[in-house]
Structure formats: structure tokens, C-alpha cells
Amino acid sequence: MRKATEDVVRPEIVRISNVSKRFVMRKDNSLKERLVTMGRMGRRHREDFWALKDLDISIEAGTTVGLIGHNGSGKSTLLKIIGGIIDPTSGAVERRGRIAALLELGAGFHPDLTGRENVYLNASILGLSRATTEERFQDILDFASIGDFIDTQVKFYSSGMYVRLAFAVAVHTDPDLLLVDEVLAVGDEAFQRKCLDKIRAFQKEGRTIILVTHALGQVTELCSRAILLNKGQVEYDGDPRKAVSAFRDILEDRRLSDVAAVQAHSSKPSIPSGQVLGATVHSVDLQVRDGVHPGDDLQIDIRLEHPEGLTEWVCAIQIDNAMGQVVYGTTTKRLGIELPVLSGELDVQFILRDVPFGAGKYFVNVSLMDMEGIHLHDLPQACSFDVPDYPLAVGTVHARPEFSFSA
Numbered sequence: 554m555r556k557a558t559e560d561v562v563r564p565e566i567v568r569i570s571n572v573s574k575r576f577v578m579r580k581d582n583s584l585k586e587r588l589v590t591m592g593r594m595g596r597r598h599r600e601d602f603w604a605l606k607d608l609d610i611s612i613e614a615g616t617t618v619g620l621i622g623h624n625g626s627g628k629s630t631l632l633k634i635i636g637g638i639i640d641p642t643s644g645a646v647e648r649r650g651r652i653a654a655l656l657e658l659g660a661g662f663h664p665d666l667t668g669r670e671n672v673y674l675n676a677s678i679l680g681l682s683r684a685t686t687e688e689r690f691q692d693i694l695d696f697a698s699i700g701d702f703i704d705t706q707v708k709f710y711s712s713g714m715y716v717r718l719a720f721a722v723a724v725h726t727d728p729d730l731l732l733v734d735e736v737l738a739v740g741d742e743a744f745q746r747k748c749l750d751k752i753r754a755f756q757k758e759g760r761t762i763i764l765v766t767h768a769l770g771q772v773t774e775l776c777s778r779a780i781l782l783n784k785g786q787v788e789y790d791g792d793p794r795k796a797v798s799a800f801r802d803i804l805e806d807r808r809l810s811d812v813a814a815v816q817a818h819s820s821k822p823s824i825p826s827g828q829v830l831g832a833t834v835h836s837v838d839l840q841v842r843d844g845v846h847p848g849d850d851l852q853i854d855i856r857l858e859h860p861e862g863l864t865e866w867v868c869a870i871q872i873d874n875a876m877g878q879v880v881y882g883t884t885t886k887r888l889g890i891e892l893p894v895l896s897g898e899l900d901v902q903f904i905l906r907d908v909p910f911g912a913g914k915y916f917v918n919v920s921l922m923d924m925e926g927i928h929l930h931d932l933p934q935a936c937s938f939d940v941p942d943y944p945l946a947v948g949t950v951h952a953r954p955e956f957s958f959s960a
């Protein structure tokens with residue numbers, strides 16, 4: 554087995570020079586338009602789309618690089634270009650060593666062949682001799698753990714079984730460079746853990762891994778470098794934590810403009826039922842620098858209005874993390890608060906003591922409800938706050954870790 558190359562100058566394993574990729578999009582017009590333009594189809598219905606623009610990236614051997622970015626930012630296209638599955642429209646890609654690629658499901662295996670036949674076919678495409686494949690076959694089978702399905706045609710496999718076998722073959726072909734595109738998300742948790750262990754073993758052996766993932770925790774945990782793509786260009790390249798935080802900023806900008814668009818299109822209720830006009834959130838201790846820190850008291854100021862007077866009502870807050878999962882919620886009803894009549898505008902405040910949020914971005918949603926819990930008006934993502942990185946742990950909950958052992 555190879556040794557990690559920690560203190561050696563690392564050679565370049567991939568060089569991407571001035572790479573751009575154009576796709577031609579066919580615009581489907583209505584049947585009427587198609588009939589009218591019949592015989593003159595072609596260019597009028599085709600549109601160039603640049604999935605990647607002028608990329609210059611150099612990847613050193615022995616590093617683990619995460620490619621992140623929102624849907625359609627070009628991550629898979631870049632990975633396919635690195636793997637030589639597709640060619641760039643312009644620019645050059647140089648690579649060294651043996652490559653194993655786990656790209657989209659369905660690529661690489663022949664549906665009519667059995668798992669066993671596909672292992673031999675796939676291994677030979679990846680450069681392994683038949684004798685070596687035979688030697689490693691049992692290991693591949695053990696890793697995939699798909700049992701008797703190995704002699705079934707792969708067209709009958711579930712997506713999980715498929716990815717198990719594909720990953721097992723890829724990691725047993727002794728690759729210098731392993732490319733993994735999101736496919737790991739398909740397997741069950743136990744298998745994902747097994748794959749992550751294998752990736753860690755590869756790292757120790759000094760192999761290079763390029764990973765496309767939407768699991769941002771994986772990026773900060775596994776990668777030594779992360780590249781953030783945005784509209785086919787490199788937005789950030791370097792420290793994984795900084796890349797993830799820059800990505801969250803992009804996500805927030807998109808979210809806010811989506812929310813603004815929804816609000817602009819949603820018509821006001823015809824019967825006046827009250828409104829949440831706005832909300833702000835900040836740490837009660839205004840001395841506190843950037844963001845909200847674990848242990849701070851969080852203050853949410855909300856402005857509500859009702860034109861005619863609402864006698865029995867409830868104000869609710871819900872805090873979501875950047876993945877849209879609810880992490881906290883409460884209402885004035887739960888707190889047993891008797892509210893005054895809501896007539897005209899009114900400011901209310903929630904103070905959450907001693908908040909234990911883990912690093913990341915959080916969104917505050919505010920609702921005005923009646924006593925039965927019927928929503929009279931919602932203001933989703935009314936405001937947001939950031940909790941800075943905590944080097945000792947990841948996750949939505951903050952807790953100070955301590956560790957001890959006894960022999």
C-alpha cells in the first residue's frame with residue numbers, strides 16, 4: 554500500500570486550462586409555432602448555453618476536493634470533463650494516473666448483463682486484467698453485499714444495489730483519482746458510512762478524490778479543499794469552511810429573491826384578517842460582534858397590524874436551518890400570554906434565552922393565527938441570523954465537547 558504524501562511536494566494530477574463547455578438547448582415551441590415554422594426549424598429553436606466558463610483549476614495528488622454549488626451550477630459537467638466522459642467545448646484537460654468515476658446512476662453498467670458480468674466488463678474498462686479482477690472479485694462482492702443478486706441482470710437492481718456494486722468495483726480498481734458524483738446519497742446509511750470509511754482510507758493512502766455533494770457537512774468534514782461553482786464559474790476555491798459559508802450566502806440571496814417574488818405575486822386577502830408586516834432578529838447583547846453565538850439571548854422584534862381590530866389571536870415563530878428543517882418553534886398561546894386587541898399596528902417581541910444553535914444560517918418565519926391555529930397571515934423567512942463556525946463540532950445543536958478515557 555502507498556504511504557500518504559503529507560510532507561512531500563504534491564505533483565499535479567489534474568490540470569484544467571481555460572475550459573468552457575457549451576450545451577445546445579432545444580427550445581420546444583407550441584405545436585402551432587412548429588407547424589408555422591415547419592421546414593425552417595433549426596437555429597431559431599436552438600439556444601447556446603454555457604454550463605462552464607473559462608475554468609482554470611489545478612488539482613494536486615493526494616488532496617480531497619469538494620465541488621459545491623446550487624443545482625445547475627456545473628458541478629457534474631466539470632466532473633464528467635475531468636473524467637474524460639465528455640469533452641470541453643474549448644480549453645484543455647490534462648490528467649495523470651488511473652481514474653475511477655462514479656457518476657450518474659446508469660452509466661458504466663450494461664442493463665442486460667448480470668452484476669457478475671458487469672464487474673468483469675467494468676473492471677476491464679477501468680484497466681484491470683481478468684486475473685486481477687478474479688483475485689479481487691470476492692472483496693468486491695463483500696463490499697457490495699448484494700448477495701445472490703450478483704447473478705441477476707442489473708436492470709432489475711434497485712438504485713441502492715446498483716450504486717453498491719458500482720462503488721465496490723470503482724474502489725477495487727486501485728485508482729489514483731476517484732470521482733464521486735452525489736451517488737452516495739442513494740445508498741442506505743450503513744452503506745454510506747462504509748463508503749465514507751473507504752474514502753478516508755483512500756485519503757490515508759495518498760489518493761486523490763473529487764466529490765460532488767450537496768451534503769455540506771461532508772465537505773467540511775472530508776475535504777481539504779472546496780470549489781464553489783456559480784453559473785459555471787469558480788466563485789470560491791480554497792478552505793472548505795469558507796466555501797460552505799460563501800455558498801450559504803448565495804443560497805440566501807436566491808431564497809430572499811424567491812420569497813420576494815412569491816410575496817409580490819400573492820394577492821392580499823380580500824377580507825381584512827391582519828398581517829405580519831416585518832421582523833428583525835438580533836442578539837440581546839448588542840455588544841456581540843458578528844452573528845449570534847451559542848449562549849446569547851436572541852431577540853425577535855415583530856410588527857403586526859389589523860385594520861379593524863382582532864380580539865383573539867396568536868403570534869407564532871418558527872426557526873428553520875438552511876436545509877429547511879424546523880429547529881425551533883413557539884407561540885404566544887403556548888406561553889399562555891393574553892394579548893391585547895390587535896388594532897392598527899403593534900410591536901411584539903420574543904426573547905429566546907441561552908440559544909444553543911450550532912454553526913450555520915437560520916431563518917425566522919412569523920405567523921399570525923387565530924386561537925384554533927388557523928393561519929391568518931404568514932411571513933416566511935421574515936429575517937435570518939448566522940451562527941459562526943465552531944471548530945470543535947458540527948451540527949444544528951451547540952454543545953461544548955469534552956473527552957476523557959481511562960485505561
Ligand SMILES: Nc1ncnc2c1ncn2[C@@H]1O[C@H](COP(=O)(O)OP(=O)(O)OP(=O)(O)O)[C@@H](O)[C@H]1O
Binds near residue numbers: 578623
Ligand atoms: N447534456 C446536456 N445537454 C444540455 N444541457 C445540459 C446537459 N448536461 C447539463 N446541462 C445543463 O448544464 C447546466 C449544468 O448542469 P450540471 O448537471 O453540471 O449542474 P450541477 O451543478 O451538477 O447540478 P445538480 O446539483 O442539479 O446536479 C444545467 O443547466 C444543465 O441543464
